[in-house]
Amino acid sequence: MWAVGLVLLAFGSAHGLVRLDPLVDSPAGLIRGLRADDGEYAMFLGIPYAQVQEDNPFGASIPQPKFDTIFDAFNDSTVCPQVEEYENTIVGSLDCLQLNIYVPNKASSRSKLPVLVWIHGGGFTIGYTSRFIYGPKYLVRHDVILIALNYRVGPYGFFCLDTPEIPGNQGLKDQVLALRWIRDNIAAFGGDVDKITVMGESAGGASIEYHLLSKYEKLFNQAITQSGSTYLPGVLEEDRRSKPLKIAAQLGFDTEDVTEAVEFLAKTDVKLVIAATTELGVPIRPCLEKEFENVDSILTDYPINLDMPKARNINVLVGFNNKEQLLGYVFMPAEQFKNLNVFEEALQTTFVYDEELKEMKDIVRRFYIGDEELSEALRDNLIDFQSDHNFAFPIQQTLKRYLKNGAKNVYHYMFSYSGDRNFVKKRLNVTAPGAAHADELGYLYDLAYETEAPTEADQLVIDRITALWTNFAKYGDPTPETSDLLPVKWSPITEQTYTYLNIDSELSVSTRPYNDRMAFWELFFEVNKNKLKGYREN
Structure with a gap:
């Protein structure tokens, strides 16, 4: 299986068997992994x-030099x-630009x-x-190799200061270095360098589209984006240079000089920087970069102004x-609904909000709630x-952009299943129907x-969605043939027909999810496109 063979690590106890752990001779150097104890695969961690x-x-980060000795990839x-979102504690170090590789035992140089x-x-945070x-x-x-990568988030990944030293989007550039490492090394692990599918959820999905929009070389062959798009409102950073000043001041260093603030923060413990950023509640996200000579952007x-030729x-x-935004309202006390200003606040994230658009806000309001006053009874509408x-x-806009830019096949899905493993609902003990974000x-x-x-019903959803995603990675088609597990044929969208797969307790194929609501937004955006933030006539 492995380029240098298998290295003896320890003796098993139950049957006197020898446990063999893999050692890979890659261009990056010798890397030793571990045998998994929950399946027929090896793990190369950290x-x-x-x-x-x-x-x-x-x-910007710099590529990792080649290992001089065997690197023990044992720690993730x-x-x-x-x-950290589970314990709500400040964690981490800057020695974090690492990836985990999980390799089925059947991978080899002959069977990539x-x-x-x-x-x-x-949220890039x-x-x-x-x-x-x-x-x-x-x-x-x-029978796919899975790789998961870390990248810098928050101020360390996304300070955007319009200087050659800190131009912005460093976290995305970390991802570029990771993708280059994978391109250069994955063949040694039994991976097919011509079949690399990048997949991401939320900010991870948006990251993939940023890579497709960038001028960097093309580093993957296919893409899966889950609830993520560069069209998602409010993603791009607007207030940029003031962030270091505010964070430094929060830590007791007052200055009006951004360079001084950054020099102070660079020498400050990372956990204090994260604590101050969190206390201030200042979001730090991707930005539009100022171009500099010999600095990649x-x-x-x-x-909205860009084509995507790499697609x-x-x-x-x-x-x-x-039900992406289910959690935004499911816990809201009844008395708070009457004070909401959701329609105006939402439109302000997407449009330049002038008097003309202020009048248009009422059209949006009437479409969703009629003439009703906001109350708990309108929770589902909100x-x-x-x-x-x-x-x-935004994801419908993404689909349209892929078609416009000549993507080969564009498969569209909606995940609707509500079971015992819904990632966010289960943790927060939410019982309302539908699938929330993530x-x-x-x-x-x-x-x-x-x-x-997993329950029997949940296991069926696990079996189906993992089969669909990995079929796509293998064949470029999530349903190359129908079966008892995947009983419906999922076809790509076309200019005329936006076919989608609804992933619920059963699989079903239909066209244009929420077609009436999407048609409303398509018309609203067309009428107001000159007010979209950053929009310019081509």
């Missing part, structure tokens, strides 16, 4: 692909600096397997790739969940509005904190 510069931790606990590369979500959340066994059993114009002739799988504005319609993750990945075996 492989560094890049290094953060010690004197400029907010700037490293996290980039952030507030397709590669799935996972880019996690988390949190997220990491350990098996605690992203256990690989459901995916690798389908990801994004220098608003996505030509690639296969993409794109979708969203049917969930639909926010889900449409923030996810469903709920599908509990069916793609083995969650280490889940101690109970």
Whole structure:
């Protein structure tokens, strides 16, 4: 299986068997992994692909040098600096640019397997790739190699200061170095360098589109984006240079000089920087970069103005969940509804909000709630509005862009299943029907904190969605043939017909999810396109 063969590590106890752990001779050097105990695959954990510069931790990272000795890839606990969402504690270090590789035993130089590369979500503020959340066994059993990568989030990944040293989008550039490492090394693990599918959820899905929009070389062959798009409102950073000043002041260093603030923060403990950023509640996200000579950039114009030539002739799988914004209102006390200003606040994230658009706001309001006063009785209406504005319609725009730019096959889905493994609803004990944002993750990945075996119904959804995703990675077609497991044929969309697969307790194929609501938004955007933030006539 492996390039240098198998290295004796330890003796098994039950039957006197020898346990063999893999050693791979890659261009990056010798890398030793572990045998998994929950399936027929090997794990290579915490492989560094890049290094953060010690004197400029907010700037671009540099590629990891070749290993001089055997690297023991045994530890996936490293996290980039952030507030960890499970314990709500500040964790992490800058020695975090690592990836995990999970390789089925049948992979070899003669039998190369397709590669799935996972880019996690988390609003560009949190997220990491350990098996605690992203256990690989459901995916690798389908004979694909799975890779999950860390990248810097928050201020270390997305300070955008309009300087050559910190131009912005460093976290996305970390991902580029990871993808280059995978391109250069994955063949040594038995991976097919010509079958690399990048997949991501939320910020991870948006990241994939940023890579397709960028001028960097093409580093993958196919893409799966789950509830993520560069069209999602409010993603791009607007207030940029003031962030370091505010964070430094929060830590007791007052200055009006951004360079001084950054120099102070570069020498400050990373956990203090994250704590101050969190206390201030200042979001730090991707931005439009100012161009500098000899400095590579990801994004220098608003996505709405850009074509995506790298999408030509690639296969993409794109979708969203049917109740994306369920959690925005499910816990809201009844008395708070009357004070909401949701329609105006939402439109302000997407449009330049002038008096003319202020009048148009009432059209949106009437479409979703008529002449009713906001109240708890309209909870579902508000969930639909926010889900449409923030996810469903932006993703419809994404589908249209893929078609316009000549993508080969564009598969569209909606995840609607409500079971015992819905990723977010289960953790927050939400029983309302539907799938909230990120709920599908509990069916793609083995969650280490889940101690109970999946129910029969949940196992069927696990089997189906992992088969669909890995079929796409292998064949560019999620249903190359129908079967008892996948009884329907899922066809790609066309200019005329937006076919989609509804993933629920049963699989079903239909056209144009929420067609009346999407048609409303299409017309609204067309009428007001000159007011879209960043829009310019071509």
